[in-house]
Amino acid sequence: MTTTLPKSDELSLDLYRQMHTIRRFEEEAARAYAQGKIGGFLHLYIGQEPIAVGASSVMRPDDYLLTTYRDHGMALARGMSPRAAMAELFGKVTGCSKGLGGSMHFFDVEHSMLGGYGIVGGHIPIAAGTAFASKYRGEDRVTLVFFGEGACSIGDFHEGLSLAALWKLPIVFVCENNEYSMGTPMSRTMSVEDVSMKALGYGMARDRFFVESVDQVREHLAEAIERARTLSEPTLVEIRTYRFRGHSMSDPGKYRTPDELEDRKKKDAVLRARAELVDEKGLKEAVEKLEAEVEEVIADAVRFAEESPEPGIELLEATTYSGEFAR
Amino acid sequence: MTVMRYREAIRAAMMEEMERDSRVFLVGEEVGHYQGAYKVSEGMLERFGEKRVLDAPITESGFTGISIGAAMVGLRPIVEYMTWNFSAVAFDQILNNAAKLRQMSGGQLTVPIVFRAPNASAKQVGSQHSHAMEHFYAHIPGLKVLAPATPADAKGLLKTAIRDDNPVLFMESETLYNIKGEVSDDPDLLVPMGKANIVRPGKDVSIIAWSRMVHVALEAATELAKEGVEAEVIDVRSLRPLDETTLVESVTRTHRAVVAHEGWPYGGVGAEIADRLQRLAFDELDAPILRATTLDVPMPYNAKLEQHVIPGVARVLENVRAVLYRS
Numbered sequence A: 001m002t003t004t005l006p007k008s009d010e011l012s013l014d015l016y017r018q019m020h021t022i023r024r025f026e027e028e029a030a031r032a033y034a035q036g037k038i039g040g041f042l043h044l045y046i047g048q049e050p051i052a053v054g055a056s057s058v059m060r061p062d063d064y065l066l067t068t069y070r071d072h073g074m075a076l077a078r079g080m081s082p083r084a085a086m087a088e089l090f091g092k093v094t095g096c097s098k099g100l101g102g103s104m105h106f107f108d109v110e111h112s113m114l115g116g117y118g119i120v121g122g123h124i125p126i127a128a129g130t131a132f133a134s135k136y137r138g139e140d141r142v143t144l145v146f147f148g149e150g151a152c153s154i155g156d157f158h159e160g161l162s163l164a165a166l167w168k169l170p171i172v173f174v175c176e177n178n179e180y181s182m183g184t185p186m187s188r189t190m191s192v193e194d195v196s197m198k199a200l201g202y203g204m205a206r207d208r209f210f211v212e213s214v215d216q217v218r219e220h221l222a223e224a225i226e227r228a229r230t231l232s233e234p235t236l237v238e239i240r241t242y243r244f245r246g247h248s249m250s251d252p253g254k255y256r257t258p259d260e261l262e263d264r265k266k267k268d269a270v271l272r273a274r275a276e277l278v279d280e281k282g283l284k285e286a287v288e289k290l291e292a293e294v295e296e297v298i299a300d301a302v303r304f305a306e307e308s309p310e311p312g313i314e315l316l317e318a319t320t321y322s323g324e325f326a327r
Numbered sequence B: 001m002t003v004m005r006y007r008e009a010i011r012a013a014m015m016e017e018m019e020r021d022s023r024v025f026l027v028g029e030e031v032g033h034y035q036g037a038y039k040v041s042e043g044m045l046e047r048f049g050e051k052r053v054l055d056a057p058i059t060e061s062g063f064t065g066i067s068i069g070a071a072m073v074g075l076r077p078i079v080e081y082m083t084w085n086f087s088a089v090a091f092d093q094i095l096n097n098a099a100k101l102r103q104m105s106g107g108q109l110t111v112p113i114v115f116r117a118p119n120a121s122a123k124q125v126g127s128q129h130s131h132a133m134e135h136f137y138a139h140i141p142g143l144k145v146l147a148p149a150t151p152a153d154a155k156g157l158l159k160t161a162i163r164d165d166n167p168v169l170f171m172e173s174e175t176l177y178n179i180k181g182e183v184s185d186d187p188d189l190l191v192p193m194g195k196a197n198i199v200r201p202g203k204d205v206s207i208i209a210w211s212r213m214v215h216v217a218l219e220a221a222t223e224l225a226k227e228g229v230e231a232e233v234i235d236v237r238s239l240r241p242l243d244e245t246t247l248v249e250s251v252t253r254t255h256r257a258v259v260a261h262e263g264w265p266y267g268g269v270g271a272e273i274a275d276r277l278q279r280l281a282f283d284e285l286d287a288p289i290l291r292a293t294t295l296d297v298p299m300p301y302n303a304k305l306e307q308h309v310i311p312g313v314a315r316v317l318e319n320v321r322a323v324l325y326r327s
């Protein structure tokens, strides 16, 4: 590791606050889903929070981010308000995509969050395109794009990497390898276990680690971002992680054993971050204070979502085309 | 006769044909170990083993191409997409290879293959997951397109499709998988392609529909009966080949027609039916043919807006009243 990032209690508390916010946000979303207040698909990010928070914390505010349908954590980490996020899940006009996108399609252009996408792999070339635009305009802005290991078999992944390497685009491809593509373990979707090896064929820099802490995510991604920003060269980073919930709310998760799940939950980096703050740094009071604040923020977001109005039909045509509707 | 669900009827058709013909195999995402994303292929892996029930990684273009190649040289694949939306990734394979191989080889090759998946809207799954893809595929010479509404037709038509020597695209519906109906146990009972079915006779107006919309049309017909209007409901079942004879005969009796389908109004199978009827039964018509379709916008997530965009009973009634000059 060439980079050494500054560390402070204040920063550690802030990173923990963000991870805890995402987790509590999604736990409440799951509850609202069970109550029928949220419809369609809901893919929870629980277990993977250190990646979104670590990544966003080493990005510049104007660096672009694109991700999959599992997008709540990324959006919140980028700075989307929990109100706008929860309202989107509730299908309200105050939501980040006016209630038209739903869980899978969180967009917040103001925070350089260029979306959650529903077709596996489809957003990878798009992300490369945003990096292309940055380079074209002579900016030193970087793009980060996130996807699961399940996406590494599809053509768009390879075409996106191929072009980014050929055209030296300022982008970091981050594979959040949570070991399962829906119900299929990676051993049955890939002929190699090491996803980062896919970079070799494109002559692209690569990195790979098993996530243990948000600091570690920061160190690794800061280096890849630096490479993109200063050399305009892409990197493929594989981060081994685990999701604690089903693929989506409709997945009972029968393909893995309760023992495996329990074992992985013991390694939960969010709880470990908390333990470190409380036990090692003696910041119990500060942690409890911020947790109480997060409860208030989440409760406020749910209240806001519930009370917000729904989008009207006048939005449908107006959001289909820019300018006049083409008939 | 056995009463079974639509999903069980599809499974029965696949299993009977796989028992009958060792060249038939099933490939798709989560079809094996997970038992099918919508449990259509439940139990099939246990029965036929991994050689004939293959879990594919997220590689729609790849496993479509592999199946077309295998079909060219004598196998008879059944390709399942998790939903038809994801077939867009494989569109080129279907358009340029499956549909074209026979003609461009001067008739030397045939491609006996079935592509099947749930189609059209589900419930609040948003703009990228709600496409009615039959319109795109029915446009293409070289392909056949089926869209059954009942368990009996699902079984009989799928068996016909598997035995056909051409590429057949089979449109199911997540909203129909649970419906029950009587289904023949005769392993040799086939429902022919290119035959529409009059599911409710009437003399005042023809409502022409397929898949889920047949059920909506029947509901509309019940409403209309209360107003003294006898609507004839036709389940087209087979979109290509299209049974013009039954459609023309119906309109010759009723003199008015509404085509009710999911999918956008611009072009599409509804427009094709309207064109054929005005050409073949011009003198019989007492009103322009109208179409009750999905509105001309991408599918919004918000539940109320989604219901507004999808064609329902109200939109069918509105169009029927218009052709009856009753609005």
Ligand SMILES: Cc1ncc(C[n+]2csc(CCOP(=O)(O)OP(=O)(O)O)c2C)c(N)n1
Residues within 6 Å of the ligand: A068, A070, A118, A119, A120, A121, A147, A148, A149, A150, A151, A152, A178, A180, A181, A182, A247, B029, B058, B060, B082, B086, B089
């Ligand atoms: C092209 C395409 N095929 C299939 C799907 C259905 N699908 C959605 S997510 C998913 C699994 C993706 O797994 P992975 O890439 O590992 O990401 P994770 O969900 O684990 O975050 C599948 C098969 C899809 N959305 N797009």
